[in-house]
Amino acid sequence: MRNEWKTFRVRSVVMGIRTAERMNHIGQETAFEVLVRARALEARGRSVIHLEIGEPDFDTPGHIVAAAQQALEEGATHYGPSAGLPQLRQAVATYLKRGRGLDIDPARVVITPGGKPIMFFAILALINPGDEVIYPDPGFPIYESMARFVGGTPVPMPLREERHFRFDPDEFRGLVTDRTRLIIINSPHNPTGGVLTRADLEVIAEVARERDVVILSDEIYSRLLYSGKHESVARLDGMLDRTIILDGWSKTWAMTGWRLGFGVFPSELVPHVERLISNSVSCTASFAQEAAIAALEGPQDAVDSMVSEFTARRAAIIRGLNALPGVRCLEPEGAFYAFPNITGTGFSSRELADRLLEEAGVACLSGTAFGQYGEGFLRFSYANSLPNIEEALERMRAFLTAHAAVAPA
Numbered sequence: 001m002r003n004e005w006k007t008f009r010v011r012s013v014v015m016g017i018r019t020a021e022r023m024n025h026i027g028q029e030t031a032f033e034v035l036v037r038a039r040a041l042e043a044r045g046r047s048v049i050h051l052e053i054g055e056p057d058f059d060t061p062g063h064i065v066a067a068a069q070q071a072l073e074e075g076a077t078h079y080g081p082s083a084g085l086p087q088l089r090q091a092v093a094t095y096l097k098r099g100r101g102l103d104i105d106p107a108r109v110v111i112t113p114g115g116k117p118i119m120f121f122a123i124l125a126l127i128n129p130g131d132e133v134i135y136p137d138p139g140f141p142i143y144e145s146m147a148r149f150v151g152g153t154p155v156p157m158p159l160r161e162e163r164h165f166r167f168d169p170d171e172f173r174g175l176v177t178d179r180t181r182l183i184i185i186n187s188p189h190n191p192t193g194g195v196l197t198r199a200d201l202e203v204i205a206e207v208a209r210e211r212d213v214v215i216l217s218d219e220i221y222s223r224l225l226y227s228g229k230h231e232s233v234a235r236l237d238g239m240l241d242r243t244i245i246l247d248g249w250s251k252t253w254a255m256t257g258w259r260l261g262f263g264v265f266p267s268e269l270v271p272h273v274e275r276l277i278s279n280s281v282s283c284t285a286s287f288a289q290e291a292a293i294a295a296l297e298g299p300q301d302a303v304d305s306m307v308s309e310f311t312a313r314r315a316a317i318i319r320g321l322n323a324l325p326g327v328r329c330l331e332p333e334g335a336f337y338a339f340p341n342i343t344g345t346g347f348s349s350r351e352l353a354d355r356l357l358e359e360a361g362v363a364c365l366s367g368t369a370f371g372q373y374g375e376g377f378l379r380f381s382y383a384n385s386l387p388n389i390e391e392a393l394e395r396m397r398a399f400l401t402a403h404a405a406v407a408p409a
């Protein structure tokens with residue numbers, strides 16, 4: 001992240017346009033940068049296997065596309081209410097009751113263009129300069145970026161391999177201060193595939209209640225779970241009134257390009273978020289919201305088959321990564337990312353990610369794209385076909401056999 005901020009500063013000077021000071025404090029998602037570099041290599045005739053970008057490679061299910069087409073034909077092409085169509089907010093509340101056992105007033109549900117604006121708006125609405133925001137590290141880079149952008153102090157909550165990438169409760173408690181205003185959790189987790197247990201959520205809830213802190217619970221991968229049932233921290237005693245749930249359609253129904261997400265907010269935050277929406281995007285596309293209802297209420301077999309396809313790919317990539325020289329990898333419990341430890345190769349994360357792209361034609365992300373505690377790891381998205389995953393493993397095997405400084409067993 002730090003390096004990315006430097007890039008911004010340099011760029012603004014070169015262009016000769018003086019940008020606002022706050023632009024020195026905003027980060028970005030490396031996945032999009034790597035995608036651009038990979039596409040540039042492809043344009044020069046090189047073959048690249050894309051394991052960098054976090055989006056399902058499946059098509060949006062047909063009945064959802066049909067619902068959008070019908071809505072367009074019926075004239076759903078106008079502005080709508082900032083917080084979203086009432087019938088969609090109701091459908092989200094019903095969906096959360098069915099899937100997560102949450103009793104939610106639809107008036108708490110806010111629809112946004114993608115899940116990302118929920119973190120943007122929540123942080124804008126809550127964080128003053130100097131307020132501390134605890135966030136998972138490694139973790140989705142936008143948490144830290146936004147906290148810093150608004151003048152807050154991002155406080156990393158380390159997630160370590162030896163704890164299967166779940167936080168250490170004692171260490172976490174030690175991070176909480178009188179200035180802590182927001183705690184961000186993400187389960188299933190990007191980039192590690194880790195999943196928080198009920199006991200972990202109890203620790204988060206206990207601290208939130210004791211310290212009167214708000215939780216942002218990013219549950220965008222809640223349906224991409226390989227065993228068990230997703231649990232929301234909002235379900236725990238007294239937590240609905242201090243939790244913001246972030247979720248959406250991007251990952252569950254393969255709808256990343258539609259830009260559709262939702263948040264569930266404590267009631268008193270909703271008018272503030274509505275004002276942020278009316279000051280920025282006005283509302284979410286009306287016909288897309290009609291399709292979102294079809295996704296929630298229609299057949300779910302496409303979601304189930306996507307999860308079983310991801311299960312097969314997970315087995316292949318984890319087996320393959322563990323067979324590479326100097327690499328070991330835990331089995332992810334959710335989402336579609338593998339996060340192998342590559343310290344045994346002798347490379348830093350950044351160097352290995354760069355060389356795999358340039359020399360082996362495999363695009364992946366350095367663990368450091370997700371924070372300082374990502375050093376020693378790479379992130380592979382297995383939202384790609386089995387043959388492509390096998391080919392990528394073969395390319396990496398050839399590269400590491402030639403270049404890794406692996407200590408003899």
Ligand SMILES: Cc1ncc(COP(=O)(O)O)c(C=O)c1O
Nearest residue numbers: 054114115116140190220248250
């Ligand atoms: C943890 C996490 N939260 C939120 C998002 C944002 O999703 P959307 O595309 O709906 O904005 C992503 C996307 O990669 C993510 O990985």
